[in-house]
Amino acid sequence: MAVTSQPFEQPDTLTKTQAALQHLAAGNSGASDLLGEKLVLNMGPSHPATHGVLRLVLELDGEVITKATPDVGYLHRGDEKIAENMTYNQFVPYTDRLDYLAPLANNVAYAMAVEKLMGWELPPRGQAIRVICCELARISSHLLGLGAFAMDTGAMTVFLYTFTEREKIYNLCEVISGARFTTSYTRIGGMTRDLQEPFFPMVHKFLDEFIPSLDEVDNLLSRNRIFVDRTKDVGAISKEDAISYGLTGPNLRGSGVDHDLRKKHPYLGYEKYDFDVPIGSAGDCYDRYLCRVEEMRQSVKILRQVLDKLPKGPITVSDPKNLPPAKTEVMTKMEELIHHFILHTEGIKAPPGEVYFAAENPKGELGFYINSKGGGVPHRLKIRAPSFVNLSILPKIVPGHLMSDVVAILGSLDFVMGESDR
Amino acid sequence: MDFLNDIPWMLIAASIAKTLFLIFGVVLPIVSYTVYAERRVSALIQDRLGPNRTGFPISLFGFEKDLQLFLGGLGQPIADAVKFLLKEEFTPAHVNKFYFWLAPVLAMVPALSTLAVLPFGNYLFGQKMVVADVNVGILYVFAIASIGVYGIVLAGWSSNSKYPFLGSIRASSQMISYELSLGLSAVPVLLIIGNLNLSQAIQYQIENGWLLLPFTDGNLTLRELLLWIPVLISFIIFTISMFAETNRLPFDLPESETELVAGYHTEYSAMKFALFFLGEYAAMIAGSSVIVVLFLGGWHIPFLPINTLESSTTPAGIALGFLHITAFFAKVVGILLFFIWVRWTLPRFRFDQLMKLGWLYLFEIALVNIFITAAILALVK
Numbered sequence: 067m068a069v070t071s072q073p074f075e076q077p078d079t080l081t082k083t084q085a086a087l088q089h090l091a092a093g094n095s096g097a098s099d100l101l102g103e104k105l106v107l108n109m110g111p112s113h114p115a116t117h118g119v120l121r122l123v124l125e126l127d128g129e130v131i132t133k134a135t136p137d138v139g140y141l142h143r144g145d146e147k148i149a150e151n152m153t154y155n156q157f158v159p160y161t162d163r164l165d166y167l168a169p170l171a172n173n174v175a176y177a178m179a180v181e182k183l184m185g186w187e188l189p190p191r192g193q194a195i196r197v198i199c200c201e202l203a204r205i206s207s208h209l210l211g212l213g214a215f216a217m218d219t220g221a222m223t224v225f226l227y228t229f230t231e232r233e234k235i236y237n238l239c240e241v242i243s244g245a246r247f248t249t250s251y252t253r254i255g256g257m258t259r260d261l262q263e264p265f266f267p268m269v270h271k272f273l274d275e276f277i278p279s280l281d282e283v284d285n286l287l288s289r290n291r292i293f294v295d296r297t298k299d300v301g302a303i304s305k306e307d308a309i310s311y312g313l314t315g316p317n318l319r320g321s322g323v324d325h326d327l328r329k330k331h332p333y334l335g336y337e338k339y340d341f342d343v344p345i346g347s348a349g350d351c352y353d354r355y356l357c358r359v360e361e362m363r364q365s366v367k368i369l370r371q372v373l374d375k376l377p378k379g380p381i382t383v384s385d386p387k388n389l390p391p392a393k394t395e396v397m398t399k400m401e402e403l404i405h406h407f408i409l410h411t412e413g414i415k416a417p418p419g420e421v422y423f424a425a426e427n428p429k430g431e432l433g434f435y436i437n438s439k440g441g442g443v444p445h446r447l448k449i450r451a452p453s454f455v456n457l458s459i460l461p462k463i464v465p466g467h468l469m470s471d472v473v474a475i476l477g478s479l480d481f482v483m484g485e486s487d488r
Numbered sequence: 489m490d491f492l493n494d495i496p497w498m499l500i501a502a503s504i505a506k507t508l509f510l511i512f513g514v515v516l517p518i519v520s521y522t523v524y525a526e527r528r529v530s531a532l533i534q535d536r537l538g539p540n541r542t543g544f545p546i547s548l549f550g551f552e553k554d555l556q557l558f559l560g561g562l563g564q565p566i567a568d569a570v571k572f573l574l575k576e577e578f579t580p581a582h583v584n585k586f587y588f589w590l591a592p593v594l595a596m597v598p599a600l601s602t603l604a605v606l607p608f609g610n611y612l613f614g615q616k617m618v619v620a621d622v623n624v625g626i627l628y629v630f631a632i633a634s635i636g637v638y639g640i641v642l643a644g645w646s647s648n649s650k651y652p653f654l655g656s657i658r659a660s661s662q663m664i665s666y667e668l669s670l671g672l673s674a675v676p677v678l679l680i681i682g683n684l685n686l687s688q689a690i691q692y693q694i695e696n697g698w699l700l701l702p703f704t705d706g707n708l709t710l711r712e713l714l715l716w717i718p719v720l721i722s723f724i725i726f727t728i729s730m731f732a733e734t735n736r737l738p739f740d741l742p743e744s745e746t747e748l749v750a751g752y753h754t755e756y757s758a759m760k761f762a763l764f765f766l767g768e769y770a771a772m773i774a775g776s777s778v779i780v781v782l783f784l785g786g787w788h789i790p791f792l793p794i795n796t797l798e799s800s801t802t803p804a805g806i807a808l809g810f811l812h813i814t815a816f817f818a819k820v821v822g823i824l825l826f827f828i829w830v831r832w833t834l835p836r837f838r839f840d841q842l843m844k845l846g847w848l849y850l851f852e853i854a855l856v857n858i859f860i861t862a863a864i865l866a867l868v869k
Contacts, residue, residue, distance in 0.1 A: 129658075220737055220740070220834070222530075222534075223534050223833060290835065292834055293835045469747060
């Protein structure tokens with residue numbers, strides 16, 4: 067007797083949903099039989115994995131996500147509008163609160179933008195100090211990104227290890243600027259003060275202790291089978307997507323695009339330092355993680371070079387008309403007192419025009435566009451926040467992944483809502 | 489009134505005494521101090537201090553100062569318990585009240601009931617140190633332990649909320665999957681011992697050496713050495729499955745706090761939450777006890793004499809009895825510390841990876857392991 071057999075297909079949820087998405091993408095309308103009843107899940111704005119106030123509206127089929135809609139703006143403070151109502155120097159403290167995990171780097175990026183408008187360039191020592199600030203901020207921010215990523219995947223201990231190191235960076239920030247968190251270290255045309263003597267032994271001690279500690283984290287995660295399984299091939303962003311969505315920073319480099327502003331458009335004398343830019347290949351969460359770990363090592367390399375040959379000399383530009391006079395002279399001389407009041411009430415005398423300056427911040431390209439009509443107040447100031455742009459890829463990469471992958475993807479994108487919502 | 493004479497009053501009284509002693513004197517303190525240990529050990533792992541301040545508030549009773557014992561912080565579990573008891577017993581409006589209240593009970597009771605058949609010592613005061621010395625001991629353990637899943641499912645379902653719902657779905661599929669490999673990995677042990685009674689399991693290990701460490705009886709035969717291989721495989725699978733059964737990291741998907749907020753107990757607070765919380769630790773203790781009984785010789789201390797029913801009322805016998813109970817709980821604490829250590833080292837699995845591990849690897853290995861054991865038992869005398 068002839069027997070006919072028919073292959074019995076029971077696709078798992080993931081393939082089923084992907085097939086359904088293809089079915090819909092192919093232009094077929096209406097509900098597919100492949101899809102079950104959807105569950106709309108509201109993730110955030112108060113959720114442990116959304117690192118602040120990101121809200122994701124997820125559509126789930128079982129545990130598989132079919133649609134993800136990020137909803138940003140819960141931390142909107144109108145920083146750009148605020149900037150139009152105060153002098154350039156008064157806006158520096160607001161930049162602390164953009165990416166509050168790397169305030170030093172934000173200070174530098176903002177000051178550099180205004181200095182570009184003024185046509186100033188810092189003397190070598192001032193530039194070197196700013197490089198120190200930027201790289202310390204990069205380590206601090208990546209440490210948190212790494213720790214939070216590990217915590218999202220369940221490895222709580224790594225988070226505390228990285229925080230121990232961040233604590234040391236906070237101590238360094240305190241010595242640099244007097245504040246641990248909201249540093250407000252730069253002023254237009256320089257810094258509030260020179261590096262203090264106790265800073266140097268502290269930073270050397272930190273650099274010596276940091277690499278073994280980073281190795282420990284590396285050992286806990288990089289070859290951990292569970293961690294690799296959780297992050298490899300998850301949230302993969304292709305080279306083309308990364309460029310067309312305007313990703314920057316480790317998220318772009320993780321996808322294999324060799325783009326680092328420190329190399330491509332060197333500022334602050336970055337071309338003088340010897341460092342590598344790590345790039346990934348697959349663009350998945352694991353590559354982004356590896357990029358961050360390697361960037362920290364490279365930052366240490368840069369810091370050692372800067373500290374080895376720190377130039378002597380002034381830290382501010384030599385434009386006495388636009389810089390505050392020395393305090394002793396304000397107290398003793400009439401002209402200096404007048405100058406002091408004029409400068410602090412009217413601000414620096416900026417020329418009319420528009421500039422855009424972007425710095426390679428830990429999270430990506432932090433850009434400031436300044437439209438000036440002359441005078442001490444910007445006519446318009448636009449902040450290009452890397453986190454905001456990086457988040458825009460979520461609707462593209464999240465669908466088709468499981469619920470647990472969302473936290474891994476969010477962790478690996480390493481965004482900060484203070485900057486995204488500004 | 490003759491029937492009154494037929495009732496074994498002594499046995500009932502002893503059983504009640506043993507139950508009360510076990511639950512209130514041993515398990516609940518161990519549960520709350522496991523929480524304390526978890527916090528202190530995790531702090532140790534993470535370069536922190538952990539709770540090291542809370543003493544015993546004897547100043548409430550007129551003493552000058554609070555009692556601070558050697559390590560500090562030993563009063564923390566009491567403070568935690570008081571906090572849970574004094575919190576508002578809040579029930580959200582949108583829940584199914586009956587099941588919402590039933591769920592925490594179902595999470596706690598099975599974990600405690602499991603302990604009934606576990607022999608935690610030899611003889612003491614003429615009594616066998618096990619609440620119920622039943623012949624189907626290990627089956628009872630599996631049967632009761634699997635009821636625990638109902639607590640989680642009901643909690644998630646009755647909460648009428650999305651995150652708990654997802655958590656409870658994960659929990660039910662996870663626990664059902666891992667019960668298979670748990671049960672199958674215990675079969676080789678039962679084949680070797682040839683008895684389901686847990687006291688007999690210990691008796692076998694006293695005579696032939698602990699299953700995991702077969703040299704504890706002083707000699708090592710070829711048969712023991714060959715059997716050691718399947719026992720080791722069994723032990724590893726059993727331990728991994730126990731992690732999954734008790735929802736501990738790396739298998740804590742039902743309550744993975746960074747994904748599902750708090751999983752199935754998101755809507756719970758106060759003592760109802762505490763029951764889930766303590767239930768997890770009680771399940772951990774029950775699981776560790778089963779591991780100790782099946783693989784690590786239970787209360788047995790190698791190369792030490794064993795007291796008998798007759799000698800258990802003499803001073804030496806009493807001392808030996810207490811020593812055996814201590815040995816049992818020392819082994820349990822060792823396993824618990826291992827549970828804690830793993831939790832604070834590893835990341836968490838993803839749901840599909842966890843199911844794959846359970847069904848594609850552990851289940852098959854456990855199944856093959858049974859045949860290997862049977863072959864060794866049949867061929868090597």
